[in-house]
Amino acid sequence: MAELFTLEDIWLERPGEKGATQVILGGITGGIAVARITCLVGASGSGKSTLLRLLNRLEDPTRGRIRLRGQELTAADPFELRRRVGLVLQTPVMLPGTVRENLSAGLRIRGQSLPDPERWLERVGLPVSMLDRDARELSGGEKQRIALARTLVPGPEVLLLDEVTSSLDAEAAAGIEQLIQQLGVPVIWVSHDLNQVRRLADRVYRLQAGQLTAEVSA
Amino acid sequence: MSTTSLVFTLVFMLLVAGVSAWQKLDLEKDLLIGTLRAAVQLLAIGYVLLWVFKVESWPATLAILAVMLGVAGANAAKRGQGLPGVHARVLAAIVVAEVVTVGLMVVIRIIPATPRFLIPISGMVTGNAMVNAGLLLNRLKAEMNGRKGEVEVWLALGATPRQATAGVLKAAVKAAMIPSVDALKTVGLVQLPGMMTGQILAGASPLEAVKYQILIMYSLAAAAAVCSMLLGYLAVPLFFNRHAQLVR
Numbered sequence: 001m002a003e004l005f006t007l008e009d010i011w012l013e014r015p016g017e018k019g020a021t022q023v024i025l026g027g028i029t030g031g032i033a034v035a036r037i038t039c040l041v042g043a044s045g046s047g048k049s050t051l052l053r054l055l056n057r058l059e060d061p062t063r064g065r066i067r068l069r070g071q072e073l074t075a076a077d078p079f080e081l082r083r084r085v086g087l088v089l090q091t092p093v094m095l096p097g098t099v100r101e102n103l104s105a106g107l108r109i110r111g112q113s114l115p116d117p118e119r120w121l122e123r124v125g126l127p128v129s130m131l132d133r134d135a136r137e138l139s140g141g142e143k144q145r146i147a148l149a150r151t152l153v154p155g156p157e158v159l160l161l162d163e164v165t166s167s168l169d170a171e172a173a174a175g176i177e178q179l180i181q182q183l184g185v186p187v188i189w190v191s192h193d194l195n196q197v198r199r200l201a202d203r204v205y206r207l208q209a210g211q212l213t214a215e216v217s218a
Numbered sequence: 219m220s221t222t223s224l225v226f227t228l229v230f231m232l233l234v235a236g237v238s239a240w241q242k243l244d245l246e247k248d249l250l251i252g253t254l255r256a257a258v259q260l261l262a263i264g265y266v267l268l269w270v271f272k273v274e275s276w277p278a279t280l281a282i283l284a285v286m287l288g289v290a291g292a293n294a295a296k297r298g299q300g301l302p303g304v305h306a307r308v309l310a311a312i313v314v315a316e317v318v319t320v321g322l323m324v325v326i327r328i329i330p331a332t333p334r335f336l337i338p339i340s341g342m343v344t345g346n347a348m349v350n351a352g353l354l355l356n357r358l359k360a361e362m363n364g365r366k367g368e369v370e371v372w373l374a375l376g377a378t379p380r381q382a383t384a385g386v387l388k389a390a391v392k393a394a395m396i397p398s399v400d401a402l403k404t405v406g407l408v409q410l411p412g413m414m415t416g417q418i419l420a421g422a423s424p425l426e427a428v429k430y431q432i433l434i435m436y437s438l439a440a441a442a443a444v445c446s447m448l449l450g451y452l453a454v455p456l457f458f459n460r461h462a463q464l465v466r
Contacts, residue, residue, distance in 0.1 A: 056374055059463055078461050082376040089374070093367040096385055106375040147371075154375065 002069075003031040004038075004158060004186060005055060007212060010064035012050060024050050025061065030212030032188060035202040037180065040190045041215070042207035048190040049090070051207065052160045055188070056087040068158075083110075086156030086185075090163045092143035094135035102135045102146050106154035114153060124149040124179055141172025148179065161189040165196070228253070271334045279333040283340050287313055290348035297355040300466065301456045308351050311449035315347040315441040316340055322440075328433060339434070342413065346398070346438040347445040354394035354446045355453065361386040362457055362466070369464060379458040387454060391446045398442040405435055 009027050016022035025047040032038055042048050053059045054066060057078050066073045073081060083106070095102050099121070104114035114120070118128045124145040130138075135146060144164055151159065161180070165173035177200060180187055191197050197204055204215040231253045238245040270278045291309030298304035320340050329335040362369065365386050372382035405411060406428075410418075413434055417427035457466045 057461065057463070058370060058374060060461060074461075078463075079376045079378065082374055087374040089367070089371070091367065093371050095368060095371060105372070105377075109372070109375065109377040109381045151375070 002034050003067075004034045004069065004188075005032040006065075006067040006070070007031065008065040008067075010051075010054065010061045010066065012047070012054065012059070013062045025054075025210075027064070027210045028207065028212055029210070030205070030214075032205060032212070033203060033214075034186055036186065037200050038186070038188045038203045038205065039197040039201035040188060040205050040207060041192075041194070041197060044192075046207045048207055049162050052087060052162050052188070052190060055160055056085050057081055058087070083154045084157050085160060086151035086154070086158070087160045088144075088147050088151050088162065088164050090166060092140070092147035092164075094138070094143055094146065097135060098132050099135050099138070099146055100131045102150050103153055105150055110154075120149045120153060123152075125175060139172075141168050141175065144168060144172070144176055145179070148176070152183070152185070156185060159183065159185050159187045161187060163190055163192060166192065267333075267337060270337070274333055276333075279336060282337055283316075283344075286341055286344045287316060290344045290351075294348045294351035294355070297352040298359070298453065301355075301359075301453065303456060304355065304453060307452040307456075308355070308449060311351055311445045311452060312344060312347045314448055315350075315445035316344050318444050319343050319437045319441045323433070323437065338413075339437070342434055343437055343441045347441045350394050350398065350442040350445050351449050353397070354390055354449050357393040358386070358390040358450060358453055361390050366464065373462060373464065379454060379462050383454050383457070387450045391450050394446040395442055398439045402435055402439055405431070411435075 007028050007030050009029055010025055011023070011027055012025040013021045013023050028047070028051070032040075040048050040051070050059070054061055055068075055073075057073055060074065068076070068081070068085065076084075095105055100114075100117050101108075103117045103120050107114050117131055121128050121130060126142060126145055130142070135143070138146065148164070165176050168176065173196075177196065180189070181200065189200070205212050206215045231249065235246055235249050237243070238249060266278075266282070269275075270282065287309065290312050291305065294312065295305040295308045298308065320336065320343055323329045323339070324331045324336075329339060362383070369382045369386065373379075411431055411434070414427045414431040417430065418424055457464060459465045
């Protein structure tokens, strides 16, 4: 099966306390195949969230290579790569301004406007009347839906989700799950919730002891 | 003011030392050093200015301006500790603020290009720009730290560091400008500024002193605006690496 991401001996080290080096990722090797929903699991502190940041190039590994569909990430323009690889973080941070401004953020930075914000609100199951509300006044579930739509607007070819339902109540989480199942974009989803993983994942990878291994194949 | 009267001004410092000793603030040593330094530094610059104004020496005038700018740059850069390369940027911003504002005063003939005008006005402009630069760096660091999540959302969407920090920079520049804007609003109502007071005490007409004070206030506001915007523009890249990743 074609690999979406290929990881070759990925190390990430950061300066620790008293001049020591803290190893965040210690030589991760493996591949993530193309699938509709891929869940990434592993113990707390195993580096799942950090790995997503590397895939979006918010950070680069200290050593090792990451490839997206065979192309090395460091060879790509970081701004274009981040458009292609959308990342939704665990805490949905709203940019200052209205919902409309949040939705169009990814296009405005490229000098474009968003012609159909209403369609995006409908796509994430929110009322059109919300468009001109202050985005920071929304509920947690609404913010997460806006964060999802905001990341989808520039048209990413893969979507990285970092525990996007962990801070939501069951109803809001179920809404997000349903939405993500209908996206039509390959999703790599970091999740702690094993029931959620069983419900949604087409493929599951476990990050453990420096190895990324396929745990369940669809 | 006679020399005897000047010596009597020490009574104020004795008052401060008394408060420090009474309240056990442990400031006596610093106060002694501060009192001596203030007197020595001011008397020294007084004699230097006396000579420079008399002979109208341009090398000496430029040397004095260079020392002012250098000290102001080094002092403001302390607020940017942890940002490699910040010192040169602070210095550049203060120098540009000084050249633009004082240069403009000379070009449009508000003041003559003589040491008697250039040195004291440059001192005020540079001092104000120094305070402004320090405030900007302080606030920029705090905003970058407090709004890291917002900056990373922009970056993750593919924004450039400048796009990602536009809101942060705006908040930092605005905060750094507040003292200058407040001073414009309250001058004459809350305080009579030092320069104006000095002129009046030296026997100048209050109206003449006011005219110069207006010039100073406007030029200080302009210097603060130029300094904070330029320094903000120059300092933002220090928070990122060449791959547009937030590193600080």
